[in-house]
Amino acid sequence: MQTISLMKEKLPYEINEELKLLRTNILFCGADKRVLLVTSAFSGEGKSTVTLDLCRSLAELGKSVLLIDSDMRKSVLKKKVISQLPENGLSHYLSGQCTLNEVICETETPLFYTVLNGAVPPNPTELLASENMKRLMAFCRDNFDYVIIDSPPVGLVVDPAVIAPLCDGILILIEANEVKYRLAQEVVAKMQATNCPILGVVLNKVSGKKFGKSYGKYYGKKYKAYYA
Ligand SMILES: Nc1ncnc2c1ncn2[C@@H]1O[C@H](COP(=O)(O)OP(=O)(O)O)[C@@H](O)[C@H]1O
Ligand SMILES: [Mg+2]
Incomplete structure (x- = not known):
C-alpha cells in the first residue's frame, strides 16, 4: 500500500472547535451511520476542505477512516498531495484497470x-453506478470504522444521487450567503429522493464577530428536525 503526504494547514482554534462539534454530532448519529456522503449545490462551497479536516479529526480520535474522492471530474484532494501521486485512483479501479489494494493509500496521519479520484474518465456517472463501485463500498464498509465520500456538487451533476443508496447518511454543505434558500431546498429534495437519510447540514464560510473570519459550523440537529 502506497503512503502519501497531504498538505496540512494549521486551522484557527475556532474552526477546530467547530470541526470537533461536527465530529461529535456524527459519532452521536449512531453506529449504523458509518458510510457518509458529503455534497453541496455548487463547487467551491468547501466540501473537500471540510471533508478532509473531518476525516483527520475522526482518525485522531482513534477511528479508522477512508476518504474516497468521488469527484472524478475535478479533484482538490489530488492537489493537496505533496508526495508522489499514486498511479491509480478510483476511476482506474472502477473501470477494472487495477485492484483495490492499488488504490487505497495510507496517509501520514495514522488510521487515515x-x-x-484517478484520471478523468469519459463516463464518471456510469462508473459510479457500476458493480465495481458496489464491491468497493462493501469492502470499505467491512474494513474501516468510517468511510467518507467527497462528491461533486448535486446542483451540477447527478453523481451524488447515484452514490447515496450505497451510503448510511448524507451531509449537505451549504456556503453561507451564497446559496439561496430555495436552492438549498432543491438540494435537500434531490438527496431525499435517494432514500438515504440526510443527517444534517454544515453551514460553511460563516462570518461572525465571534470568529472574525470564516469558519465551518454544523447545524445538524436543527436542520434534521426541519427537513426530516
Ligand atoms: N470555512 C472556510 N473558510 C474559508 N475558506 C474556506 C472554508 N472552507 C473552504 N474554503 C476555501 O474555499 C475554496 C473551495 O473549497 P473546496 O473545499 O475546494 O470546495 P468544493 O469541494 O465544495 O468545491 C478553497 O480555496 C478552500 O480553501
Ligand atoms: Mg471538491
Missing part, C-alpha cells in the same frame, strides 16, 4: 486512508 484515502482513495484519490
Whole structure:
C-alpha cells in the first residue's frame, strides 16, 4: 500500500472547535451511520476542505477512516498531495484497470486512508453506478470504522444521487450567503429522493464577530428536525 503526504494547514482554534462539534454530532448519529456522503449545490462551497479536516479529526480520535474522492471530474484532494501521486485512483479501479489494494493509500496521519479520484474518465456517472463501485463500498464498509465520500456538487451533476443508496447518511454543505434558500431546498429534495437519510447540514464560510473570519459550523440537529 502506497503512503502519501497531504498538505496540512494549521486551522484557527475556532474552526477546530467547530470541526470537533461536527465530529461529535456524527459519532452521536449512531453506529449504523458509518458510510457518509458529503455534497453541496455548487463547487467551491468547501466540501473537500471540510471533508478532509473531518476525516483527520475522526482518525485522531482513534477511528479508522477512508476518504474516497468521488469527484472524478475535478479533484482538490489530488492537489493537496505533496508526495508522489499514486498511479491509480478510483476511476482506474472502477473501470477494472487495477485492484483495490492499488488504490487505497495510507496517509501520514495514522488510521487515515484515502482513495484519490484517478484520471478523468469519459463516463464518471456510469462508473459510479457500476458493480465495481458496489464491491468497493462493501469492502470499505467491512474494513474501516468510517468511510467518507467527497462528491461533486448535486446542483451540477447527478453523481451524488447515484452514490447515496450505497451510503448510511448524507451531509449537505451549504456556503453561507451564497446559496439561496430555495436552492438549498432543491438540494435537500434531490438527496431525499435517494432514500438515504440526510443527517444534517454544515453551514460553511460563516462570518461572525465571534470568529472574525470564516469558519465551518454544523447545524445538524436543527436542520434534521426541519427537513426530516
Ligand atoms: N470555512 C472556510 N473558510 C474559508 N475558506 C474556506 C472554508 N472552507 C473552504 N474554503 C476555501 O474555499 C475554496 C473551495 O473549497 P473546496 O473545499 O475546494 O470546495 P468544493 O469541494 O465544495 O468545491 C478553497 O480555496 C478552500 O480553501
Ligand atoms: Mg471538491
